[in-house]
Amino acid sequence: MASTHFEAVPELASDADATGRDLIVMKFGGTSVGSTQKIKDVARRLVAAREAGRRVVGVLSAMGDTTDELIRLAHEVSPHPHPREYDMLVSVGERISNSLCAMAIRDQGHEAVSLTGSQAGIVTDTSHSKAKIVEVRARRLHQELDRDRIVLVAGFQGVSTDLEVTTLGRGGSDATAVALAAALGGACEIYTDVEGVFTADPRIVPDALKLATISYEEMLEMAATGARVMMARSIEIARSYGVPLHVRAAHGDTEGTWIREEANLVLEKAIISGVTHDTAEAKATVLSVPDQPGVAARVFRALADAGVNIDMIVQNVSAQGATDISFTLPKTDLPAAEPILEMLAKEIGAAGVAYDDDVAKVSLIGAGMKSHPGVAADMFEALADAGINIEIISTSSIRVSCVVRASEVERAVQAIHERFRGYAEERVNA
Numbered sequence: 001m002a003s004t005h006f007e008a009v010p011e012l013a014s015d016a017d018a019t020g021r022d023l024i025v026m027k028f029g030g031t032s033v034g035s036t037q038k039i040k041d042v043a044r045r046l047v048a049a050r051e052a053g054r055r056v057v058g059v060l061s062a063m064g065d066t067t068d069e070l071i072r073l074a075h076e077v078s079p080h081p082h083p084r085e086y087d088m089l090v091s092v093g094e095r096i097s098n099s100l101c102a103m104a105i106r107d108q109g110h111e112a113v114s115l116t117g118s119q120a121g122i123v124t125d126t127s128h129s130k131a132k133i134v135e136v137r138a139r140r141l142h143q144e145l146d147r148d149r150i151v152l153v154a155g156f157q158g159v160s161t162d163l164e165v166t167t168l169g170r171g172g173s174d175a176t177a178v179a180l181a182a183a184l185g186g187a188c189e190i191y192t193d194v195e196g197v198f199t200a201d202p203r204i205v206p207d208a209l210k211l212a213t214i215s216y217e218e219m220l221e222m223a224a225t226g227a228r229v230m231m232a233r234s235i236e237i238a239r240s241y242g243v244p245l246h247v248r249a250a251h252g253d254t255e256g257t258w259i260r261e262e263a264n265l266v267l268e269k270a271i272i273s274g275v276t277h278d279t280a281e282a283k284a285t286v287l288s289v290p291d292q293p294g295v296a297a298r299v300f301r302a303l304a305d306a307g308v309n310i311d312m313i314v315q316n317v318s319a320q321g322a323t324d325i326s327f328t329l330p331k332t333d334l335p336a337a338e339p340i341l342e343m344l345a346k347e348i349g350a351a352g353v354a355y356d357d358d359v360a361k362v363s364l365i366g367a368g369m370k371s372h373p374g375v376a377a378d379m380f381e382a383l384a385d386a387g388i389n390i391e392i393i394s395t396s397s398i399r400v401s402c403v404v405r406a407s408e409v410e411r412a413v414q415a416i417h418e419r420f421r422g423y424a425e426e427r428v429n430a
Protein backbone atom coordinates (compact mmCIF):
# COMPACT_ATOMS: atom_id res chain seq x y z
CA MET A 1 0.00 0.00 0.00
CA ALA A 2 3.07 2.26 0.05
CA SER A 3 2.08 4.24 -3.03
CA THR A 4 -1.57 4.44 -2.08
CA HIS A 5 -2.89 7.86 -1.37
CA PHE A 6 -6.47 8.52 -0.45
CA GLU A 7 -7.53 12.10 0.10
CA ALA A 8 -8.82 12.01 3.64
CA VAL A 9 -11.32 14.74 4.42
CA PRO A 10 -11.36 15.06 8.19
CA GLU A 11 -13.98 17.82 8.30
CA LEU A 12 -16.57 15.32 7.14
CA ALA A 13 -15.92 13.11 10.12
CA SER A 14 -18.54 14.79 12.29
CA ASP A 15 -20.96 13.34 14.72
CA ALA A 16 -23.97 11.79 13.03
CA ASP A 17 -23.96 8.11 13.96
CA ALA A 18 -22.40 5.42 16.14
CA THR A 19 -19.23 5.51 14.06
CA GLY A 20 -19.07 9.29 14.36
CA ARG A 21 -19.16 9.76 10.57
CA ASP A 22 -21.98 11.64 8.89
CA LEU A 23 -21.11 10.45 5.40
CA ILE A 24 -22.08 6.90 4.65
CA VAL A 25 -21.02 4.62 1.80
CA MET A 26 -23.64 1.90 1.26
CA LYS A 27 -22.59 -1.00 -0.98
CA PHE A 28 -25.09 -3.50 -2.42
CA GLY A 29 -23.99 -6.82 -3.95
CA GLY A 30 -25.21 -8.46 -7.16
CA THR A 31 -28.05 -10.54 -5.69
CA SER A 32 -29.32 -7.51 -3.77
CA VAL A 33 -29.72 -5.55 -7.03
CA GLY A 34 -30.78 -8.58 -9.09
CA SER A 35 -34.05 -7.13 -10.45
CA THR A 36 -35.51 -3.70 -11.17
CA GLN A 37 -37.78 -4.18 -8.13
CA LYS A 38 -34.74 -4.80 -5.93
CA ILE A 39 -33.04 -1.71 -7.38
CA LYS A 40 -36.09 0.36 -6.38
CA ASP A 41 -35.84 -1.14 -2.87
CA VAL A 42 -32.16 -0.17 -2.72
CA ALA A 43 -33.09 3.34 -3.89
CA ARG A 44 -35.54 3.55 -0.96
CA ARG A 45 -32.80 2.55 1.50
CA LEU A 46 -30.45 5.20 0.13
CA VAL A 47 -33.21 7.82 0.28
CA ALA A 48 -34.04 6.85 3.87
CA ALA A 49 -30.39 7.39 4.87
CA ARG A 50 -30.41 10.78 3.13
CA GLU A 51 -33.67 11.75 4.87
CA ALA A 52 -32.05 10.80 8.17
CA GLY A 53 -29.56 13.58 7.47
CA ARG A 54 -26.60 11.59 6.15
CA ARG A 55 -24.55 12.38 3.06
CA VAL A 56 -25.00 9.25 0.99
CA VAL A 57 -22.78 7.46 -1.51
CA GLY A 58 -24.19 4.24 -3.00
CA VAL A 59 -21.97 1.62 -4.64
CA LEU A 60 -23.90 -1.02 -6.54
CA SER A 61 -22.56 -4.23 -8.06
CA ALA A 62 -23.78 -5.45 -11.43
CA MET A 63 -27.26 -6.99 -11.44
CA GLY A 64 -27.36 -10.71 -10.60
CA ASP A 65 -25.14 -12.77 -12.90
CA THR A 66 -24.39 -9.91 -15.32
CA THR A 67 -20.62 -10.03 -14.76
CA ASP A 68 -20.49 -13.82 -15.26
CA GLU A 69 -22.53 -13.40 -18.44
CA LEU A 70 -20.18 -10.70 -19.78
CA ILE A 71 -17.15 -12.88 -19.04
CA ARG A 72 -18.85 -15.78 -20.82
CA LEU A 73 -19.42 -13.57 -23.88
CA ALA A 74 -15.77 -12.53 -23.93
CA HIS A 75 -14.61 -16.16 -23.93
CA GLU A 76 -17.13 -17.09 -26.56
CA VAL A 77 -15.56 -14.54 -28.90
CA SER A 78 -11.93 -15.01 -27.89
CA PRO A 79 -10.09 -17.76 -25.96
CA HIS A 80 -7.71 -15.16 -24.51
CA PRO A 81 -9.64 -11.87 -24.49
CA HIS A 82 -7.49 -8.80 -24.91
CA PRO A 83 -7.04 -7.40 -21.36
CA ARG A 84 -8.01 -3.84 -22.23
CA GLU A 85 -11.13 -4.86 -24.12
CA TYR A 86 -12.02 -7.36 -21.39
CA ASP A 87 -12.14 -4.52 -18.85
CA MET A 88 -14.10 -2.27 -21.22
CA LEU A 89 -16.65 -5.06 -21.44
CA VAL A 90 -16.98 -6.36 -17.87
CA SER A 91 -17.09 -2.86 -16.32
CA VAL A 92 -20.39 -2.28 -18.11
CA GLY A 93 -22.55 -4.24 -15.66
CA GLU A 94 -22.08 -1.70 -12.88
CA ARG A 95 -23.06 1.19 -15.15
CA ILE A 96 -26.41 -0.45 -15.71
CA SER A 97 -27.33 -0.98 -12.06
CA ASN A 98 -26.10 2.40 -10.82
CA SER A 99 -27.81 4.44 -13.54
CA LEU A 100 -31.07 2.55 -12.97
CA CYS A 101 -30.82 3.27 -9.26
CA ALA A 102 -30.23 6.99 -9.90
CA MET A 103 -33.43 7.04 -12.01
CA ALA A 104 -35.38 5.32 -9.22
CA ILE A 105 -34.10 7.81 -6.63
CA ARG A 106 -35.18 10.75 -8.78
CA ASP A 107 -38.64 9.23 -9.05
CA GLN A 108 -38.71 9.08 -5.26
CA GLY A 109 -38.20 12.82 -5.16
CA HIS A 110 -34.48 13.12 -4.42
CA GLU A 111 -31.52 14.37 -6.40
CA ALA A 112 -29.13 11.66 -7.57
CA VAL A 113 -26.30 11.19 -10.04
CA SER A 114 -24.52 8.04 -11.16
CA LEU A 115 -20.80 8.09 -11.97
CA THR A 116 -18.45 5.59 -13.59
CA GLY A 117 -15.37 4.64 -11.58
CA SER A 118 -13.38 7.02 -13.73
CA GLN A 119 -15.78 9.94 -13.20
CA ALA A 120 -15.69 9.25 -9.47
CA GLY A 121 -11.90 9.64 -9.47
CA ILE A 122 -11.00 6.02 -8.71
CA VAL A 123 -7.44 5.88 -10.04
CA THR A 124 -5.79 2.46 -10.31
CA ASP A 125 -2.55 0.90 -11.44
CA THR A 126 -2.39 -0.50 -14.97
CA SER A 127 -2.91 -4.24 -14.36
CA HIS A 128 -6.13 -5.06 -16.19
CA SER A 129 -8.70 -7.31 -14.49
CA LYS A 130 -6.89 -7.15 -11.14
CA ALA A 131 -6.08 -3.46 -10.81
CA LYS A 132 -5.35 -1.90 -7.44
CA ILE A 133 -6.73 1.47 -6.40
CA VAL A 134 -3.83 3.86 -5.91
CA GLU A 135 -5.72 7.09 -5.33
CA VAL A 136 -9.21 8.54 -5.04
CA ARG A 137 -9.50 12.02 -6.58
CA ALA A 138 -12.60 13.02 -4.72
CA ARG A 139 -13.29 16.48 -6.15
CA ARG A 140 -16.25 15.51 -8.32
CA LEU A 141 -17.70 13.47 -5.48
CA HIS A 142 -17.53 16.47 -3.16
CA GLN A 143 -19.13 18.72 -5.76
CA GLU A 144 -22.04 16.35 -6.22
CA LEU A 145 -22.49 15.79 -2.49
CA ASP A 146 -22.41 19.55 -1.94
CA ARG A 147 -25.31 19.83 -4.42
CA ASP A 148 -27.31 17.66 -2.03
CA ARG A 149 -27.26 14.70 -4.35
CA ILE A 150 -27.14 11.03 -3.53
CA VAL A 151 -24.06 9.90 -5.45
CA LEU A 152 -23.97 6.46 -7.05
CA VAL A 153 -20.58 5.10 -7.99
CA ALA A 154 -20.18 2.12 -10.31
CA GLY A 155 -18.26 -0.45 -8.28
CA PHE A 156 -15.44 -2.78 -9.39
CA GLN A 157 -13.78 -0.30 -11.80
CA GLY A 158 -11.49 2.64 -12.14
CA VAL A 159 -9.28 4.48 -14.57
CA SER A 160 -5.59 3.58 -14.75
CA THR A 161 -2.68 5.96 -14.58
CA ASP A 162 -2.53 5.30 -18.37
CA LEU A 163 -6.15 6.54 -18.67
CA GLU A 164 -7.57 3.12 -19.52
CA VAL A 165 -10.67 1.59 -17.93
CA THR A 166 -9.64 -1.08 -15.42
CA THR A 167 -11.49 -3.56 -13.21
CA LEU A 168 -10.50 -4.55 -9.70
CA GLY A 169 -10.99 -8.34 -9.68
CA ARG A 170 -14.05 -10.40 -8.73
CA GLY A 171 -15.89 -8.95 -5.78
CA GLY A 172 -14.20 -5.60 -6.48
CA SER A 173 -17.18 -3.43 -5.57
CA ASP A 174 -16.22 -4.08 -1.94
CA ALA A 175 -12.87 -2.41 -2.65
CA THR A 176 -14.58 0.55 -4.34
CA ALA A 177 -16.86 1.09 -1.33
CA VAL A 178 -14.09 0.86 1.27
CA ALA A 179 -11.74 3.12 -0.71
CA LEU A 180 -14.49 5.75 -1.02
CA ALA A 181 -15.22 5.55 2.70
CA ALA A 182 -11.50 5.97 3.40
CA ALA A 183 -11.16 8.93 1.02
CA LEU A 184 -14.32 10.72 2.17
CA GLY A 185 -13.91 9.97 5.89
CA GLY A 186 -17.20 8.06 5.88
CA ALA A 187 -18.72 4.99 7.46
CA CYS A 188 -19.12 1.90 5.26
CA GLU A 189 -21.99 -0.56 5.17
CA ILE A 190 -21.84 -3.70 3.01
CA TYR A 191 -25.31 -5.00 2.17
CA THR A 192 -25.40 -8.60 0.93
CA ASP A 193 -27.50 -11.76 0.68
CA VAL A 194 -26.50 -13.13 4.10
CA GLU A 195 -26.94 -11.49 7.49
CA GLY A 196 -23.24 -11.00 8.15
CA VAL A 197 -19.99 -12.93 8.42
CA PHE A 198 -20.59 -16.47 9.63
CA THR A 199 -18.28 -19.07 11.17
CA ALA A 200 -18.52 -20.97 7.85
CA ASP A 201 -20.33 -20.47 4.54
CA PRO A 202 -23.99 -20.84 5.58
CA ARG A 203 -24.68 -22.60 2.28
CA ILE A 204 -22.44 -25.47 3.39
CA VAL A 205 -22.92 -25.33 7.15
CA PRO A 206 -26.56 -24.25 7.56
CA ASP A 207 -26.22 -23.85 11.34
CA ALA A 208 -23.02 -21.76 11.17
CA LEU A 209 -23.05 -18.87 13.64
CA LYS A 210 -23.12 -15.17 12.81
CA LEU A 211 -20.16 -13.27 14.28
CA ALA A 212 -20.99 -9.99 16.02
CA THR A 213 -17.46 -8.67 15.49
CA ILE A 214 -14.31 -9.83 13.75
CA SER A 215 -10.87 -8.21 13.55
CA TYR A 216 -9.36 -6.99 10.27
CA GLU A 217 -6.63 -9.65 10.58
CA GLU A 218 -9.08 -12.52 10.94
CA MET A 219 -11.37 -11.21 8.19
CA LEU A 220 -8.40 -10.80 5.87
CA GLU A 221 -7.37 -14.43 6.42
CA MET A 222 -10.96 -15.59 5.95
CA ALA A 223 -11.38 -13.59 2.75
CA ALA A 224 -8.00 -14.68 1.37
CA THR A 225 -8.86 -18.34 1.98
CA GLY A 226 -12.23 -18.27 0.25
CA ALA A 227 -14.93 -16.64 2.41
CA ARG A 228 -16.55 -14.85 -0.53
CA VAL A 229 -18.54 -12.45 1.63
CA MET A 230 -15.80 -9.75 1.51
CA MET A 231 -13.06 -9.25 -1.06
CA ALA A 232 -9.64 -9.62 0.60
CA ARG A 233 -8.24 -6.44 -0.92
CA SER A 234 -11.09 -4.39 0.53
CA ILE A 235 -10.13 -5.55 4.03
CA GLU A 236 -6.52 -4.49 3.44
CA ILE A 237 -7.73 -1.00 2.55
CA ALA A 238 -10.10 -0.89 5.54
CA ARG A 239 -7.29 -1.92 7.88
CA SER A 240 -4.81 0.59 6.47
CA TYR A 241 -7.25 3.48 6.81
CA GLY A 242 -9.12 2.34 9.92
CA VAL A 243 -12.50 2.16 8.18
CA PRO A 244 -14.96 0.21 10.36
CA LEU A 245 -17.17 -2.03 8.21
CA HIS A 246 -20.65 -3.27 8.91
CA VAL A 247 -21.62 -6.34 6.84
CA ARG A 248 -25.39 -6.87 6.91
CA ALA A 249 -28.42 -8.17 5.05
CA ALA A 250 -29.79 -6.09 2.19
CA HIS A 251 -33.31 -6.83 3.40
CA GLY A 252 -34.44 -6.18 6.94
CA ASP A 253 -32.74 -4.18 9.65
CA THR A 254 -30.95 -6.81 11.71
CA GLU A 255 -27.53 -5.98 13.04
CA GLY A 256 -24.84 -7.72 10.99
CA THR A 257 -21.12 -8.20 11.64
CA TRP A 258 -18.70 -5.39 12.52
CA ILE A 259 -15.21 -5.70 11.08
CA ARG A 260 -12.78 -3.55 13.04
CA GLU A 261 -9.85 -3.53 15.40
CA GLU A 262 -10.84 -5.74 18.30
CA ALA A 263 -9.96 -5.30 21.96
CA ASN A 264 -7.28 -7.80 23.03
CA LEU A 265 -9.52 -9.14 25.74
CA VAL A 266 -12.10 -10.36 23.26
CA LEU A 267 -9.45 -11.75 20.94
CA GLU A 268 -7.86 -13.86 23.65
CA LYS A 269 -11.16 -15.61 24.16
CA ALA A 270 -11.73 -15.97 20.45
CA ILE A 271 -9.98 -19.23 19.62
CA ILE A 272 -11.52 -19.45 16.18
CA SER A 273 -13.44 -17.11 13.89
CA GLY A 274 -14.34 -19.52 11.13
CA VAL A 275 -13.74 -22.33 8.67
CA THR A 276 -13.32 -21.39 5.00
CA HIS A 277 -12.83 -23.22 1.76
CA ASP A 278 -11.50 -22.43 -1.67
CA THR A 279 -11.91 -24.46 -4.85
CA ALA A 280 -10.14 -22.01 -7.15
CA GLU A 281 -6.61 -23.40 -6.79
CA ALA A 282 -4.75 -26.22 -8.50
CA LYS A 283 -1.70 -28.19 -7.37
CA ALA A 284 1.50 -28.53 -9.38
CA THR A 285 4.41 -30.86 -8.55
CA VAL A 286 7.88 -30.61 -10.05
CA LEU A 287 9.08 -34.21 -9.85
CA SER A 288 12.47 -35.44 -8.79
CA VAL A 289 14.21 -32.08 -8.64
CA PRO A 290 18.01 -32.24 -8.06
CA ASP A 291 18.73 -31.28 -4.44
CA GLN A 292 21.02 -28.31 -5.14
CA PRO A 293 21.16 -24.68 -4.04
CA GLY A 294 19.23 -22.29 -6.27
CA VAL A 295 16.71 -24.71 -7.79
CA ALA A 296 13.65 -23.50 -5.84
CA ALA A 297 14.75 -19.91 -6.42
CA ARG A 298 14.77 -20.43 -10.19
CA VAL A 299 11.37 -22.10 -10.30
CA PHE A 300 9.58 -19.51 -8.18
CA ARG A 301 11.37 -16.49 -9.68
CA ALA A 302 10.24 -17.54 -13.16
CA LEU A 303 6.64 -17.96 -11.97
CA ALA A 304 6.71 -14.64 -10.11
CA ASP A 305 8.04 -12.84 -13.20
CA ALA A 306 5.05 -14.23 -15.13
CA GLY A 307 2.67 -12.78 -12.50
CA VAL A 308 1.64 -16.21 -11.16
CA ASN A 309 0.47 -16.10 -7.55
CA ILE A 310 1.85 -19.03 -5.56
CA ASP A 311 0.12 -19.96 -2.34
CA MET A 312 1.24 -23.10 -0.46
CA ILE A 313 4.67 -24.68 -1.09
CA VAL A 314 6.03 -28.01 0.18
CA GLN A 315 9.36 -29.58 -0.49
CA ASN A 316 10.11 -33.05 0.80
CA VAL A 317 13.36 -34.15 2.39
CA SER A 318 15.46 -35.43 -0.48
CA ALA A 319 16.17 -39.10 -1.13
CA GLN A 320 19.16 -40.03 -3.32
CA GLY A 321 19.84 -36.39 -4.14
CA ALA A 322 16.39 -35.58 -5.56
CA THR A 323 13.13 -34.28 -4.14
CA ASP A 324 9.62 -33.25 -5.23
CA ILE A 325 8.38 -29.65 -4.91
CA SER A 326 4.59 -29.19 -4.78
CA PHE A 327 2.71 -25.90 -4.66
CA THR A 328 -0.71 -24.44 -5.27
CA LEU A 329 -1.64 -21.68 -7.70
CA PRO A 330 -4.91 -20.20 -9.00
CA LYS A 331 -6.48 -22.45 -11.65
CA THR A 332 -6.75 -19.37 -13.85
CA ASP A 333 -2.94 -19.03 -13.78
CA LEU A 334 -2.33 -22.59 -15.05
CA PRO A 335 -2.18 -21.61 -18.76
CA ALA A 336 0.56 -19.09 -17.96
CA ALA A 337 2.44 -21.42 -15.61
CA GLU A 338 2.48 -24.65 -17.64
CA PRO A 339 4.90 -23.66 -20.44
CA ILE A 340 7.25 -22.03 -17.93
CA LEU A 341 7.31 -25.12 -15.74
CA GLU A 342 7.84 -27.50 -18.65
CA MET A 343 10.82 -25.46 -19.80
CA LEU A 344 12.29 -25.14 -16.31
CA ALA A 345 11.89 -28.85 -15.59
CA LYS A 346 14.11 -29.61 -18.60
CA GLU A 347 16.67 -26.95 -17.68
CA ILE A 348 17.09 -28.06 -14.08
CA GLY A 349 17.02 -31.79 -14.86
CA ALA A 350 13.73 -32.60 -13.09
CA ALA A 351 11.81 -35.73 -14.08
CA GLY A 352 8.72 -33.75 -15.14
CA VAL A 353 5.74 -31.77 -13.86
CA ALA A 354 2.39 -33.15 -12.66
CA TYR A 355 -0.78 -31.05 -12.44
CA ASP A 356 -3.89 -31.67 -10.39
CA ASP A 357 -6.86 -29.32 -10.50
CA ASP A 358 -9.13 -31.62 -8.57
CA VAL A 359 -8.03 -30.20 -5.22
CA ALA A 360 -9.50 -27.72 -2.75
CA LYS A 361 -8.27 -25.95 0.36
CA VAL A 362 -9.96 -25.88 3.74
CA SER A 363 -8.75 -23.40 6.37
CA LEU A 364 -9.37 -22.73 10.03
CA ILE A 365 -8.91 -19.11 11.13
CA GLY A 366 -8.68 -17.67 14.61
CA ALA A 367 -6.61 -15.00 16.34
CA GLY A 368 -6.71 -16.97 19.59
CA MET A 369 -4.90 -19.99 18.17
CA LYS A 370 -1.60 -18.15 18.68
CA SER A 371 -1.81 -18.83 22.39
CA HIS A 372 -3.82 -22.01 22.32
CA PRO A 373 -1.86 -25.18 21.52
CA GLY A 374 -3.66 -28.13 19.98
CA VAL A 375 -5.83 -26.30 17.45
CA ALA A 376 -4.00 -27.82 14.46
CA ALA A 377 -4.06 -31.27 16.05
CA ASP A 378 -7.83 -30.99 16.61
CA MET A 379 -8.33 -29.95 13.00
CA PHE A 380 -6.27 -32.86 11.64
CA GLU A 381 -8.15 -35.28 13.90
CA ALA A 382 -11.48 -33.98 12.64
CA LEU A 383 -10.34 -34.67 9.07
CA ALA A 384 -8.94 -38.11 10.02
CA ASP A 385 -12.20 -39.08 11.75
CA ALA A 386 -14.05 -38.11 8.57
CA GLY A 387 -11.67 -40.29 6.53
CA ILE A 388 -10.32 -37.29 4.60
CA ASN A 389 -6.69 -37.36 3.47
CA ILE A 390 -4.55 -34.21 3.83
CA GLU A 391 -2.25 -33.53 0.86
CA ILE A 392 -0.55 -30.26 1.82
CA ILE A 393 -0.55 -28.27 5.05
CA SER A 394 0.39 -24.63 5.59
CA THR A 395 -0.01 -22.30 8.55
CA SER A 396 0.22 -18.67 9.60
CA SER A 397 0.04 -17.50 13.18
CA ILE A 398 -3.77 -17.29 12.98
CA ARG A 399 -4.56 -19.91 10.28
CA VAL A 400 -4.13 -23.59 9.45
CA SER A 401 -4.88 -24.67 5.85
CA CYS A 402 -5.06 -28.16 4.32
CA VAL A 403 -5.32 -29.20 0.69
CA VAL A 404 -7.77 -32.10 0.21
CA ARG A 405 -9.61 -33.72 -2.73
CA ALA A 406 -12.12 -31.25 -4.22
CA SER A 407 -14.95 -33.76 -3.85
CA GLU A 408 -14.35 -33.92 -0.09
CA VAL A 409 -14.03 -30.23 0.74
CA GLU A 410 -17.63 -29.62 1.84
CA ARG A 411 -17.48 -32.60 4.18
CA ALA A 412 -14.13 -31.29 5.45
CA VAL A 413 -15.65 -27.88 6.26
CA GLN A 414 -18.57 -29.54 8.07
CA ALA A 415 -16.33 -31.89 10.07
CA ILE A 416 -13.96 -29.12 11.18
CA HIS A 417 -16.82 -26.75 12.00
CA GLU A 418 -18.47 -29.46 14.10
CA ARG A 419 -15.22 -30.08 16.01
CA PHE A 420 -14.84 -26.38 16.82
CA ARG A 421 -18.53 -25.61 17.38
CA GLY A 422 -18.00 -25.23 21.13
CA TYR A 423 -15.39 -22.51 20.59
CA ALA A 424 -17.59 -20.79 18.02
CA GLU A 425 -20.52 -20.70 20.44
CA GLU A 426 -18.29 -19.39 23.21
CA ARG A 427 -17.12 -16.57 20.97
CA VAL A 428 -20.53 -15.62 19.66
CA ASN A 429 -21.99 -15.58 23.17
CA ALA A 430 -19.04 -13.74 24.74
Ligand code: ADP
Nearest residue numbers: 029030031192193197198200201203227228229
Ligand atom coordinates in the same frame (compact mmCIF):
# COMPACT_ATOMS: atom_id res chain seq x y z
P1 ADP B 1 -22.40 -9.92 -2.91
O1 ADP B 1 -22.94 -10.14 -4.29
O2 ADP B 1 -23.38 -9.26 -1.99
O3 ADP B 1 -21.07 -9.28 -2.91
P2 ADP B 1 -21.15 -12.50 -2.51
O4 ADP B 1 -21.78 -13.63 -3.24
O5 ADP B 1 -19.90 -11.92 -3.06
O6 ADP B 1 -22.25 -11.38 -2.29
O7 ADP B 1 -20.87 -12.93 -0.99
C1 ADP B 1 -21.91 -13.42 -0.20
C2 ADP B 1 -21.84 -14.94 -0.15
O8 ADP B 1 -20.65 -15.34 0.49
C3 ADP B 1 -22.93 -15.59 0.66
O9 ADP B 1 -24.07 -15.84 -0.11
C4 ADP B 1 -22.28 -16.86 1.18
O10 ADP B 1 -22.71 -18.03 0.50
C5 ADP B 1 -20.81 -16.67 0.89
N1 ADP B 1 -19.96 -16.93 2.06
C6 ADP B 1 -18.87 -17.72 2.06
N2 ADP B 1 -18.33 -17.79 3.26
C7 ADP B 1 -19.07 -17.01 4.08
C8 ADP B 1 -19.00 -16.67 5.47
N3 ADP B 1 -18.03 -17.15 6.27
N4 ADP B 1 -19.95 -15.85 5.98
C9 ADP B 1 -20.93 -15.35 5.18
N5 ADP B 1 -21.04 -15.65 3.87
C10 ADP B 1 -20.14 -16.46 3.31
Ligand code: ASP
Nearest residue numbers: 061067156170171172173
Ligand atom coordinates in the same frame (compact mmCIF):
# COMPACT_ATOMS: atom_id res chain seq x y z
N1 ASP C 1 -19.70 -7.40 -10.45
C1 ASP C 1 -18.37 -7.75 -10.03
C2 ASP C 1 -18.26 -9.26 -9.80
O1 ASP C 1 -19.23 -9.96 -10.02
C3 ASP C 1 -17.92 -6.98 -8.83
C4 ASP C 1 -18.74 -7.20 -7.58
O2 ASP C 1 -19.86 -7.71 -7.62
O3 ASP C 1 -18.25 -6.83 -6.49
O4 ASP C 1 -17.22 -9.72 -9.43
Ligand code: MG
Nearest residue numbers: 029171228229
Ligand atom coordinates in the same frame (compact mmCIF):
# COMPACT_ATOMS: atom_id res chain seq x y z
MG1 MG D 1 -19.10 -9.98 -3.22
